[in-house]
Amino acid sequence: MDLRLNETQNMLKKVAADFVKAEAPAHVLTQWYLKRQTAQTELYRKGAGLGWAGMMLPERFGGAGASAMDCAVVFEELGRGPLPGPFFSSGVLGAQLVMEGGSDAQKKTLLPDICSGKDIVVPALTDRGVHFGPEAVQTRLTKSGGNLVLDGSKKFVFDAEAATSFVCAARTDNGDVALVIVDRASPGVFVTPHTGFGISIAEVRFEKAQVPAANALGGAGTGWQTVERALEKTLPILCAYQVGGCQEIFDFTVEYTRTRVVFGQPIGRFQRVQDHVVELSIHLDAARLTTYETLWKLDSGMPARASVHEAKAVASEGYYQACNYAHMVFAGPGTDYQHPLMAHSVLAHTLYQYLGTPLHHKHKMMDALYPRSGAK
Amino acid sequence: MDFSLQQDSPEMAAFRKEVRAWLQENMKGAEHLRWSASWSTRENDEEYQFRRDLAGKLGRKGWLFPMFPTEYGGGGLTVEHQLVIETELDRYGLNINHVFYTLARIVAPVILKWGTEEQKREFLPPMCRGEISVWQVLTEPQGGSDVANCQTKAIRDGDCYVVNGQKVMVGHHLPPDFLWTLVCTDPSRPRHENLGWLHIPANLPGITIQHMHLMMGIKNAVFFDNVRVPAKYLVGGENNGWKVANTHLELEHGGEGRVGTDPLVERVIEYCQQNEVDGRPLIEDPKVRELIADMSIELHTVSLMARRIAWHRYVRQPHPYGGAQFRYHQRMVRLRNGERLQQIMGCDALIPNLSVNEVVDFEYVVRSGPGQLHGGGTLDTDRLVFARRVGLGRPTTEKAPETI
Numbered sequence: 187m188d189l190r191l192n193e194t195q196n197m198l199k200k201v202a203a204d205f206v207k208a209e210a211p212a213h214v215l216t217q218w219y220l221k222r223q224t225a226q227t228e229l230y231r232k233g234a235g236l237g238w239a240g241m242m243l244p245e246r247f248g249g250a251g252a253s254a255m256d257c258a259v260v261f262e263e264l265g266r267g268p269l270p271g272p273f274f275s276s277g278v279l280g281a282q283l284v285m286e287g288g289s290d291a292q293k294k295t296l297l298p299d300i301c302s303g304k305d306i307v308v309p310a311l312t313d314r315g316v317h318f319g320p321e322a323v324q325t326r327l328t329k330s331g332g333n334l335v336l337d338g339s340k341k342f343v344f345d346a347e348a349a350t351s352f353v354c355a356a357r358t359d360n361g362d363v364a365l366v367i368v369d370r371a372s373p374g375v376f377v378t379p380h381t382g383f384g385i386s387i388a389e390v391r392f393e394k395a396q397v398p399a400a401n402a403l404g405g406a407g408t409g410w411q412t413v414e415r416a417l418e419k420t421l422p423i424l425c426a427y428q429v430g431g432c433q434e435i436f437d438f439t440v441e442y443t444r445t446r447v448v449f450g451q452p453i454g455r456f457q458r459v460q461d462h463v464v465e466l467s468i469h470l471d472a473a474r475l476t477t478y479e480t481l482w483k484l485d486s487g488m489p490a491r492a493s494v495h496e497a498k499a500v501a502s503e504g505y506y507q508a509c510n511y512a513h514m515v516f517a518g519p520g521t522d523y524q525h526p527l528m529a530h531s532v533l534a535h536t537l538y539q540y541l542g543t544p545l546h547h548k549h550k551m552m553d554a555l556y557p558r559s560g561a562k
Numbered sequence: 563m564d565f566s567l568q569q570d571s572p573e574m575a576a577f578r579k580e581v582r583a584w585l586q587e588n589m590k591g592a593e594h595l596r597w598s599a600s601w602s603t604r605e606n607d608e609e610y611q612f613r614r615d616l617a618g619k620l621g622r623k624g625w626l627f628p629m630f631p632t633e634y635g636g637g638g639l640t641v642e643h644q645l646v647i648e649t650e651l652d653r654y655g656l657n658i659n660h661v662f663y664t665l666a667r668i669v670a671p672v673i674l675k676w677g678t679e680e681q682k683r684e685f686l687p688p689m690c691r692g693e694i695s696v697w698q699v700l701t702e703p704q705g706g707s708d709v710a711n712c713q714t715k716a717i718r719d720g721d722c723y724v725v726n727g728q729k730v731m732v733g734h735h736l737p738p739d740f741l742w743t744l745v746c747t748d749p750s751r752p753r754h755e756n757l758g759w760l761h762i763p764a765n766l767p768g769i770t771i772q773h774m775h776l777m778m779g780i781k782n783a784v785f786f787d788n789v790r791v792p793a794k795y796l797v798g799g800e801n802n803g804w805k806v807a808n809t810h811l812e813l814e815h816g817g818e819g820r821v822g823t824d825p826l827v828e829r830v831i832e833y834c835q836q837n838e839v840d841g842r843p844l845i846e847d848p849k850v851r852e853l854i855a856d857m858s859i860e861l862h863t864v865s866l867m868a869r870r871i872a873w874h875r876y877v878r879q880p881h882p883y884g885g886a887q888f889r890y891h892q893r894m895v896r897l898r899n900g901e902r903l904q905q906i907m908g909c910d911a912l913i914p915n916l917s918v919n920e921v922v923d924f925e926y927v928v929r930s931g932p933g934q935l936h937g938g939g940t941l942d943t944d945r946l947v948f949a950r951r952v953g954l955g956r957p958t959t960e961k962a963p964e965t966i
Contacts, residue, residue: 188564443954454955464945475866482565548855
């Protein structure tokens with residue numbers, strides 16, 4: 187047992203922390219969230235220049251060959267911003283989908299440009315807003331001559347605005363789920379950002395969008411297995427990003443309890459206020475410990491499926507609740523978009539939904555631990 | 563980062579083999595015993611005797627206090643050895659505290675920290691050998707969480723302290739050898755500077771112990787009536803009791819950490835596999851699965867927090883707020899799990915000894931939900947300690963007291 191970061195990880199952490207401070211100081215970052223300018227592609231490409239896109243992929247494909255823990259350390263610092271941009275969606279999950287589903291030739295062609303940040307490949311998996319899982323893949327994939335044709339609408343695509351292409355899950359004529367890569371500039375691809383409380387989400391519509399047959403990732407019918415394999419390796423990185431968010435919220439909330447004075451004393455002297463911070467800390471540390479343990483399992487080659495789902499449930503719920511408790515402490519000023527809490531809050535609500543809610547992942551965890559009879 | 567408890571070096575693998583073989587031999591005949599959280603109220607004489615004997619055997623091997631120096635009766639071993647012993651005991655649903663069943667697991671480190679050389683040599687070996695049972699005797703009727711408001715007087719008279727006063731809600735249903743207690747040694751001095759800490763032999767004249775019947779089972783009231791306690795039993799020096807109390811309370815309030823696992827979820831799963839509703843095992847019911855998921859996740863976060871504290875303690879860098887946070891979280895989780903059991907199992911959750919070989923006694927888990935919220939200090943004191951350690955509303959943070 188050793189719960190410390192190693193030397194490399196401490197260095198990665200510092201580089202990422204410095205990057206966030208230099209590139210996205212609070213007064214800049216808060217404006218991005220207020221003006222919904224979160225498709226920060228140039229910022230993302232700078233990060234990719236530091237090796238943060240495709241970080242866990244082998245070097246021969248342009249990756250950095252990093253361990254999951256190394257990658258998570260970087261993402262934890264990005265989450266402290268919370269730095270927007272397709273760092274996870276393209277640089278981690280998108281890249282991993284190609285790695286898991288692509289042929290050798292496809293990997294050689296596609297991955298170097300994903301790892302350099304030039305191509306931003308954003309997953310567009312489920313169609314419906316209400317459910318995550320293969321059942322919610324409804325977009326149709328049909329053959330027409332030598333091409334494939336996509337028809338359908340993905341309601342909740344995170345980082346869609348930043349995409350240069352999408353990894354799209356679609357249903358073939360015989361009901362299988364297939365994955366295809368669709369150029370965003372193809373005719374018939376429409377990206378409509380959502381307004382409202384979510385952030386960085388858009389509806390992506392495919393109206394008879396033509397896709398070259400060579401863009402299919404893996405055989406028909408293997409699509410969702412590819413998604414599950416990629417998620418098992420990458421969800422903990424998203425969790426680490428959420429842990430970073432929780433830590434930042436904890437830190438600035440503790441500081442606020444010292445500096446904000448009402449009724450003649452710092453609010454941190456009030457036990458009601460203290461209670462909020464206690465709950466916040468439990469969500470933070472529960473998220474951190476389940477995430478770290480999962481990363482350790484992945485890096486040690488241990489079975490990790492149940493842990494991955496547990497970590498996603500705990501980290502998503504933790505980030506969400508950390509925001510809520512911080513809102514109780516900050517009251518009015520915390521709802522002002524000038525304060526970073528608002529950036530965290532909109533993002534925490536969005537990531538609560540992204541790739542499945544905590545409840546979804548609790549069921550997945552249970553299925554991994556205690557399979558239901560008749561379950562696959 | 564390494565969360566492993568059982569990835570041993572060759573040396574540790576050999577030690578694990580030794581411990582496992584030893585336990586196999588020495589746990590013979592104990593297979594039918596319930597090593598459960600409920601023993602403090604349910605344990606019978608046979609169980610008690612077996613466990614105390616086991617403690618003695620572990621103690622003589624140096625495995626009850628593996629990391630304690632050998633000159634005081636400990637094992638003189640490393641943190642790795644301790645982890646091996648704890649994880650092997652965990653296979654039987656036991657941990658070292660569990661086997662020993664005495665506050666000495668907290669008391670001994672405090673003596674190691676605050677005792678004189680003479681006291682260490684006299685008090686520690688019998689504890690390390692698993693021979694004595696110690697009660698923590700802190701709570702007073704008027705004091706409650708305000709431990710420093712101690713009214714039990716211990717006034718120096720020649721070679722002795724003369725103790726008068728009353729403590730409540732302490733111990734369990736089996737008698738102690740020592741009473742480990744906070745007393746007021748000088749009523750004229752300011753708060754926190756007027757206290758002393760005594761390690762009192764329980765057989766001294768003037769001590770009366772009376773059972774109290776509480777939600778969690780039997781606890782006791784202890785009366786001191788002109789009890790003459792030899793001065794050599796004062797630990798930590800004259801009027802220094804509050805500092806001793808801080809070390810003690812840090813260890814008691816979560817600072818000790820632990821590396822074991824809680825078998826509750828496994829037992830609930832078994833129950834849900836064996837019991838059907840409408841021809842379908844409970845475990846197939848999505849609502850039941852959600853309840854078990856929450857139970858499992860929360861217990862896991864509790865155990866990860868405990869493991870983190872154990873690690874911080876082993877590397878001699880006390881976690882600043884981990885103990886208080888863990889203790890608050892653990893007790894709230896137990897409370898919620900009691901309700902979850904009731905939702906999953908219906909009335910069965912209220913029937914004790916549901917099955918003879920249950921490692922987990924469901925009824926006890928339900929009952930202990932509200933019952934365990936305040937033992938050793940309320941949830942509110944945990945949150946107060948947390949606030950000070952983190953420095954909420956304060957320019958400075960309070961350091962965790964040193965434990966060993």
